[in-house]
Amino acid sequence: MGAxxxxxxxxxxxxxxxxxxxxxxxxxxxxxxxxxxxLRLDNDERLADGYARLxxxxxxxxxxxxxxxxxxxxxxxxxxxPGSTTLRLETARDLVIDVVRxxxxxxxxxxxxxxxxxxxxxxxxxxxxxxxxxxxVFRYTDVLAALAPIEREVSEQEGGTHADEIETSIMLVLAxxxxxxxxxxxxxxxxxxxxxxxxxxxxGTYSPSGTWGDPxxxxxxxxxxxxxxxxxxxxxxxxxxxxxxxxx
Numbered sequence: 485m486g487a488x489x490x491x492x493x494x495x496x497x498x499x500x501x502x503x504x505x506x507x508x509x510x511x512x513x514x515x516x517x518x519x520x521x522x523l524r525l526d527n528d529e530r531l532a533d534g535y536a537r538l539x540x541x542x543x544x545x546x547x548x549x550x551x552x553x554x555x556x557x558x559x560x561x562x563x564x565x566p567g568s569t570t571l572r573l574e575t576a577r578d579l580v581i582d583v584v585r586x587x588x589x590x591x592x593x594x595x596x597x598x599x600x601x602x603x604x605x606x607x608x609x610x611x612x613x614x615x616x617x618x619x620x621v622f623r624y625t626d627v628l629a630a631l632a633p634i635e636r637e638v639s640e641q642e643g644g645t646h647a648d649e650i651e652t653s654i655m656l657v658l659a660x661x662x663x664x665x666x667x668x669x670x671x672x673x674x675x676x677x678x679x680x681x682x683x684x685x686x687x688g689t690y691s692p693s694g695t696w697g698d699p700x701x702x703x704x705x706x707x708x709x710x711x712x713x714x715x716x717x718x719x720x721x722x723x724x725x726x727x728x729x730x731x732x
Contacts, residue, residue, distance in 0.1 A: 487540040487548040501549050502590045507722055508549045510583065511536045511598040515555035518565035520647035520695035522668040523655060525567045527647075529555050531600045534658030538715050539598065544723060550598075551587065554579065558607040561646075561679030564686075565694050576607035580622075581614055588620050594725050597624035598718060602645065623725050625718060634713035638706045644672050644697015646680070652699035653707035654714075660704070668699040 487509075488501055502508070513532025516525045524530075532553045540550060558576035562568040571579065584595050595615070597608055605626060612622040631650065641649040655663050671693040680696060681688035689696065 487545050487550055489536075489540070490549055490551045498549075499590065502587060502592050503547075504591045504593060506547050506549050506592045507594045507596060507725060508551055508584075508587055508592045509536065509539065509596050509598050509722075510551045510580070511553040511600075512557055512580075512604055513553055513555065513600040514557065514559055514569065516567055516569040517559050518562050518568045518647075518694040519651070520668070520671070520693050520699065522664045522666075522695075522699060523647050523652065524662045527651075527655065527662065528600045529553055530659040530662060531654065532598060535598055535600070535711075535715060535718070538711065539718055542715055542719050544719050548722065549587075549592070551583070554583070557601060557604050559601065559603055561603055561688075562694070564680070564682050564688075571607075573607050576604070577611045577614075580608065580611040584611075584615055584620060584622060585618070588615075588618070593620055594728070595620060595622045596718075596722055596725055597622070599625040599627060602627055621725065621728050623721060625721070630714055630717040631710060634710050638709055640701050641670075641698035642672055643674070644695075646696040647694065648672075648697020648699055649701040649706070650697075650710055652702035653704070654710050655707070656702060656704040657707035657711050663702075665700075665702070668702070669693050669695060670698040670700055671695040672697055 511532035513528035515529040519527040536550050558573050559570040608624040615622045671691050676689040678688045680691040
């Protein structure tokens, strides 16, 4: 069957697609989360949708149903910046569980969260544990682990993980119209722990721009390499997921 987008189907088509052998991919990407002065609030939603489109046509994808993107989740690190949204961890966990349960009752037992966040993992892990009790296999992307090898190859910045060289390079490929490189600024501090903060003396890592890293080093060529590596990693994880037996 290849891959189909659930939103494009009628319920009759969905009944045929959501068989026991199908893998359901659930993209997760914030539609309202700060990404510095050079990227839009919907950055992660664009990431998730862009990756989903590429995944749908990737080699090795078969019998995959791509669900609509979840645009609200657990993003506490950015709550100080206007426009940013976050759910409570328990709400984010239960949101995923409820969506998966809704689709699983029609046949699928294997689900994969196409995850674009870091803090989201803290809610996805307990969701996977709970769903396993119901005989549902649920896996998710660990973004930092998936991108680590290619980052070591292409990254030139001192450090960073948010609206930085790597993420901005990706957006120059997936949604270049959403990037304003004239506003990109390096903003990287190793002082402080936890989420980003706009206040010099506040708890967390101080970032007046909302960036953590150096997006001025971003290029489309770097982005192309990172996007290809990420999609390849997800394809491999879906292949591994297909080999797993659903828990009893």
